[in-house]
Amino acid sequence: xxxxKLLDLYTRILRIRRFEEQVGTLFAQGQLPGFVHLYIGEExxxxxxxxxxxxxxxxxxxxxGHGHVLAKGGDMQRMMAELFGKRTGYCKGKGGSMHIADFSxxxxxxxxxxxxxxxxAVGAGLSAKTRGTDQVAVxxxxxxxxxxxxxxxxxxxxxxxxxxxxxxxxxxxxGEFTPAIQAMNIRDIALRAQGYGIPGVIVDGTDxxxxxxxxxxxxxxxxxxxxxxxxxxxxxxRGGHAEGEEAFLGGQQYRLADELAxxxxxxxxxxxxxxxxxxxxxxxxxxxxxxxxxTQAVTEAVxxxxxxxxxxxxxLYEDTWV
Amino acid sequence: xxxxxxxxxxxxxxxxxxxQDPNVIxxxxxxxxxxxxxxxxxxxxxxxxRVIDTPISELGVAGAGIGAAATGLRPVVDLMFGTFLYxxxxxxxxxxxxxxxMFGGQTRLPVVFMTQNGGGIGAGxxxxxxxxxxxxxxxxxxxxxxxxxxxxxxxxxxxxRDDNPVVFLNHLSLGxxxxxxxxxxxxxxxxxxxxxxxxxxxTVVAAGLMVHHALKAAAELAESGIEAxxxxxxxxxxxxxxxxxxxxxxxxxxxxxDESYPVCGGASEWAACISEKAFYALKAxxxxxSNAHVPxxxxxxxxxxxxxxxxxxxxxxxxxMATTLPERN
Numbered sequence: 001x002x003x004x005k006l007l008d009l010y011t012r013i014l015r016i017r018r019f020e021e022q023v024g025t026l027f028a029q030g031q032l033p034g035f036v037h038l039y040i041g042e043e044x045x046x047x048x049x050x051x052x053x054x055x056x057x058x059x060x061x062x063x064x065g066h067g068h069v070l071a072k073g074g075d076m077q078r079m080m081a082e083l084f085g086k087r088t089g090y091c092k093g094k095g096g097s098m099h100i101a102d103f104s105x106x107x108x109x110x111x112x113x114x115x116x117x118x119x120x121a122v123g124a125g126l127s128a129k130t131r132g133t134d135q136v137a138v139x140x141x142x143x144x145x146x147x148x149x150x151x152x153x154x155x156x157x158x159x160x161x162x163x164x165x166x167x168x169x170x171x172x173x174x175g176e177f178t179p180a181i182q183a184m185n186i187r188d189i190a191l192r193a194q195g196y197g198i199p200g201v202i203v204d205g206t207d208x209x210x211x212x213x214x215x216x217x218x219x220x221x222x223x224x225x226x227x228x229x230x231x232x233x234x235x236x237x238r239g240g241h242a243e244g245e246e247a248f249l250g251g252q253q254y255r256l257a258d259e260l261a262x263x264x265x266x267x268x269x270x271x272x273x274x275x276x277x278x279x280x281x282x283x284x285x286x287x288x289x290x291x292x293x294x295t296q297a298v299t300e301a302v303x304x305x306x307x308x309x310x311x312x313x314x315x316l317y318e319d320t321w322v
Numbered sequence: 323x324x325x326x327x328x329x330x331x332x333x334x335x336x337x338x339x340x341x342q343d344p345n346v347i348x349x350x351x352x353x354x355x356x357x358x359x360x361x362x363x364x365x366x367x368x369x370x371x372r373v374i375d376t377p378i379s380e381l382g383v384a385g386a387g388i389g390a391a392a393t394g395l396r397p398v399v400d401l402m403f404g405t406f407l408y409x410x411x412x413x414x415x416x417x418x419x420x421x422x423x424m425f426g427g428q429t430r431l432p433v434v435f436m437t438q439n440g441g442g443i444g445a446g447x448x449x450x451x452x453x454x455x456x457x458x459x460x461x462x463x464x465x466x467x468x469x470x471x472x473x474x475x476x477x478x479x480x481x482x483r484d485d486n487p488v489v490f491l492n493h494l495s496l497g498x499x500x501x502x503x504x505x506x507x508x509x510x511x512x513x514x515x516x517x518x519x520x521x522x523x524x525t526v527v528a529a530g531l532m533v534h535h536a537l538k539a540a541a542e543l544a545e546s547g548i549e550a551x552x553x554x555x556x557x558x559x560x561x562x563x564x565x566x567x568x569x570x571x572x573x574x575x576x577x578x579x580d581e582s583y584p585v586c587g588g589a590s591e592w593a594a595c596i597s598e599k600a601f602y603a604l605k606a607x608x609x610x611x612s613n614a615h616v617p618x619x620x621x622x623x624x625x626x627x628x629x630x631x632x633x634x635x636x637x638x639x640x641x642x643m644a645t646t647l648p649e650r651n
Contacts, residue, residue, distance in 0.1 A: 149381060322486055
């Protein structure tokens, strides 16, 4: 991979990591309302896929969506303000963590309903095909969503109509607190592609370069008008389902010991960092400067969010009927 | 003026809109063939890219309509029977009804979910249960239920041009009904009721098939000297409070007839509003006539007992005419 591409990939991952770390801290301090689902540990998937997309390509995300917004090029300040419920946020404080969208860069929204965004992505693909463009639509979802009817209807529909869609399953091994292997009788979700007559590919979702490679073919196939691909990115979530989950789990443990160990071994940021260092294409100080800049940007995003005003009653009744 | 069936008026509206805007598409199960004829013949003119047959997959297809609407198209999603909307309910309630607002106005969703609502043809519960109150209850969704061929053409064209999600409910048993429908293009505004028959003594509020039952009842009441005014809401959300309240202010008596279940049904909504906002004009309590609270049975004999019939409206009219509230000071 060319150094500038590699640096781009690394930047996307690092932006997500530093943003999410800060969000975790803020939530633990009780500064953020509602629920927060962090993308730490899964960054390589969103980054690897989005690094291949154009601004006019579409993505639809999940409840664990911060990483997808950032990977697609979203603005940290407007995101952070949204998490604080402020009027300067992406959705004027009406969406929150699980519903951030940025239509200007094809980010059609995160989604609080498991599997709820998949049909919407299919519609974006249908739209691209009908309008005769070579845009593609990417649907991100988790292992849990692959048990929802919407997943199965969407794969079949996109396959039957040969739509330019990438179905990207981030298999982080748990649907909420239930191990995926307990919720389905197969190990590989990619197998499900066979039932719909489309390619199903498994990739190490903690390896950004591997994700990028696999997605390259899937994106090209979609742009050529040959239809959808299911990519199963096997990954791990570093933390829990939701921040602060200890409070409602009452101290019960659910992580499988070997999976937790694997999660710690397979850090996508560390993996790419190691690769870059061993490869020697990018000076270490470039990476350090980048980290410093991103950390600074996160700090500024928090300051921006804090300084922003809360939405008022006019905003409550805005954005209803056109 | 040419006379057309209700179904032919739907065809005409779809053809005109597909012709005038390349972003309009029609998607759904068997839309090429047009099982109930509303979409028949359109594929021949507009082809595969605009008239798109899909698998039987209501949730997926409804969601695809939403995604397509969010990215520049104006999809008409044909869901065939109202009851099938329940299969698509998550996409309509959680996505279509929220996205624009939830994303701070970043998108518009010009999507029409078109289906046939209600009963009356012996199709049994899974093809006849009325669904409109569920959609009336949702924010950001418009709900339209036309009663005549003229109305269905003008309202469907307006729904397709509307930038909001619209649940468009043709009535299952009105398909072969004939009426005057101009060949030229026209739209009817969503949210506007029409007084289908003027009368001084009492107001009957209805939509869809119930408008016809109300008109039959009004004709019968006229024979005994009672003049009923029939207000056809045409759009169930947003509904035309102004026209209804003005009518009740004139007549002082009101019957709300809706082909849905009585709890949180259409009649309940209208009656509550009238009681709240036209209370001092009322000479008798507002009456609600709704479906019996059982699933829609198959046997035509039983089905008639469930869906409000003209006789029930006539009886209610006599009841309210016999009531006069004591004078207030």
